[in-house]
Amino acid sequence: MKKIVFTGGGSAGHVTPNLALIPKLQQRSWDVHYIGSKDGIEKGIVEGASIPYTGISSGKLRRYFDLKNFKDPFKVMMGVMEAYALIRKHKPDVVFSKGGFVSVPVVIGAWLNKVPVFLHESDITPGLANKIALRFATKIFVTFEEAKAHLPKEKVIYTGSPIREDLLKGHRETGLELLGFTMRKPIIIVMGGSLGAKRINEAVRAALPDLLQHYQVVHLCGKGNKDESLEGTEGYRQFEYISSELPDVLAAADLVISRAGSNSIFEFLTLKKPMILIPLSKAASRGDQILNAQAFEKMGYCHVLYEENLEKDTLLEAVQHVQKNRLRYKENMLRYSAENCLEEIMGYLEKARKK
Numbered sequence: 001m002k003k004i005v006f007t008g009g010g011s012a013g014h015v016t017p018n019l020a021l022i023p024k025l026q027q028r029s030w031d032v033h034y035i036g037s038k039d040g041i042e043k044g045i046v047e048g049a050s051i052p053y054t055g056i057s058s059g060k061l062r063r064y065f066d067l068k069n070f071k072d073p074f075k076v077m078m079g080v081m082e083a084y085a086l087i088r089k090h091k092p093d094v095v096f097s098k099g100g101f102v103s104v105p106v107v108i109g110a111w112l113n114k115v116p117v118f119l120h121e122s123d124i125t126p127g128l129a130n131k132i133a134l135r136f137a138t139k140i141f142v143t144f145e146e147a148k149a150h151l152p153k154e155k156v157i158y159t160g161s162p163i164r165e166d167l168l169k170g171h172r173e174t175g176l177e178l179l180g181f182t183m184r185k186p187i188i189i190v191m192g193g194s195l196g197a198k199r200i201n202e203a204v205r206a207a208l209p210d211l212l213q214h215y216q217v218v219h220l221c222g223k224g225n226k227d228e229s230l231e232g233t234e235g236y237r238q239f240e241y242i243s244s245e246l247p248d249v250l251a252a253a254d255l256v257i258s259r260a261g262s263n264s265i266f267e268f269l270t271l272k273k274p275m276i277l278i279p280l281s282k283a284a285s286r287g288d289q290i291l292n293a294q295a296f297e298k299m300g301y302c303h304v305l306y307e308e309n310l311e312k313d314t315l316l317e318a319v320q321h322v323q324k325n326r327l328r329y330k331e332n333m334l335r336y337s338a339e340n341c342l343e344e345i346m347g348y349l350e351k352a353r354k355k
């Protein structure tokens with residue numbers, strides 16, 4: 001039986017692509033184990049999917065000054081030792097890492113055990129964790145063809161975004177029932193990224209009375225971001241985060257308002273959902289979502305609304321524009337297909353051997 005260890009965490013975007021691969025490998029009798037942090041978002045998601053999980057110590061790798069920068073290197077060192085021991089015990093044939101700061105100790109622990117490591121990068125420019133992990137890795141798969149320009153030629157392989165197969169199997173009727181919505185008005189799904197997005201939540205809630213005249217709204221607002229005063233509003237449902245219900249809710253949705261996190265937008269693209277993307281600003285990130293959104297805009301897949309222009313009225317205008325042009329967006333999205341992504345990645349994993 002072949003064995004694999006998965007890692008990746010910190011936000012769901014560093015976990016859900018693993019969930020696309022894991023069931024496919026289990027169907028082929030692979031033994032799967034997940035190593036993540038002791039209390040990150042990955043723990044709940046992975047354990048919720050009944051995948052064996054072990055938490056290790058992890059520290060955040062920051063590019064900016066913070067007093068924690070003095071404590072965290074010790075946590076990372078501790079994480080390396082724990083990961084080394086776990087990998088030595090499990091003896092996997094291969095490690096697959098989706099990035100996020102918890103993945104670095106696992107990748108180093110694998111390298112020390114001479115276990116081949118494969119990485120996946122979802123954005124056009126690599127994140128800090130993957131940049132560090134790259135020197136210990138055999139190959140790095142990428143979601144965007146444009147990402148190849150930012151990575152060493154001999155290591156990079158363009159595969160596209162691994163999408164969970166369950167997402168393609170949702171039912172509109174079940175989604176409507178779950179939400180308590182009807183067929184009378186189109187449905188907007190608002191997704192602020194896996195951790196929510198305060199600015200988007202505020203703008204959507206300010207626009208809500210206008211939106212609800214023509215639409216029903218399902219709002220995935222992130223942990224701790226529900227507005228209790230809006231509970232029970234007709235045509236509006238809010239959730240902090242949904243897992244097994246997501247396929248049906250997406251099947252019911254007609255339009256999307258979202259951050260431009262790579263995994264979410266490729267899911268919307270695969271499902272042909274016209275989208276308004278509000279990328280996380282450069283002030284709050286390395287600007288990866290701006291590049292993601294611009295790449296999608298260039299292909300005619302989305303309308304981009306920049307955070308500095310985000311207010312109630314611009315949001316309402318954007319919704320009106322995308323609804324009016326929805327058929328054109330859908331037509332453009334029909335040109336996209338990445339059916340081979342999972343098979344291609346699995347082909348590399350099956351050939352991997354411990355040195």
Ligand SMILES: CC(=O)N[C@H]1[C@@H](OP(=O)(O)OP(=O)(O)OC[C@H]2O[C@@H](n3ccc(=O)[nH]c3=O)[C@H](O)[C@@H]2O)O[C@H](CO)[C@@H](O)[C@@H]1O
Binds near residue numbers: 191193220246264
């Ligand atoms: C703030 C931040 O650093 N964001 C980054 C993070 O985003 P983030 O973690 O938000 O990642 P993505 O948008 O890429 O993916 C979110 C994933 O969570 C799932 N989901 C979300 C909400 C929910 O209720 N249920 C659910 O299952 C989505 O379907 C998707 O699969 O990683 C992405 C991929 O590296 C980057 O592009 C983003 O810039």
